[in-house]
Amino acid sequence: DVKVTQSSRYLVKRTGEKVFLECVQDMDHENMFWYRQDPGLGLRLIYFSYDVKMKEKGDIPEGYSVSREKKERFSLILESASTNQTSMYLCASSTRTDLTDTQYFGPGTRLTVL
């Protein structure tokens, strides 16, 4: 089974803090994604990466950055957390060896910024 893990299920930070959200997948997947989910807005893509050290902006990259130094790990960074970044953050991975490129999701990190 594909396993995607995220470093924390719940996180509370203060405004202005630098926040790191870690995601690790154990299936040698090339592609990794970060989404956020908010009530009434569904899942929105923040950043994605299709290779080590590669990154692409998604639909809402402002206020975020990412790091992909190793194939299995994709980090989401909030340089200076703000209250409007309180949300559920979901990581996903997929592989190009599967023609249909199904994405597999982690359990999510619920971040609260005070």
Next chain:
Amino acid sequence: DAKTTQPTSMDCAEGRAANLPCNHSTISGNEYVYWYRQIHSQGPQYIIHGLKNNETNEMASLIITEDRKSSTLILPHATLRDTAVYYCIVRAFDRDDKIIFGKGTRLHILP
């Protein structure tokens, strides 16, 4: 914007088949239909996908119309654990592998 249209919510009695519709009238020839679901407080879970033929796996069946403009996800014997938001997504296999999620259908399984 999501390329799919789904009802906001549906109810289904426990033990009965749950049929979740999805319209995707602008689907392209190289786009697959995917279904995911999200149970409260968990990450989205892949259910099934298809291109043009009907598909079945251990979780569900996917019926795609001949013109591919709509599809139906069927949970054959719904249980209370199937209560979730179900997302229908269309996506091509290309370098830009974004999934665009719409609002989905909130399925309530009634005891």
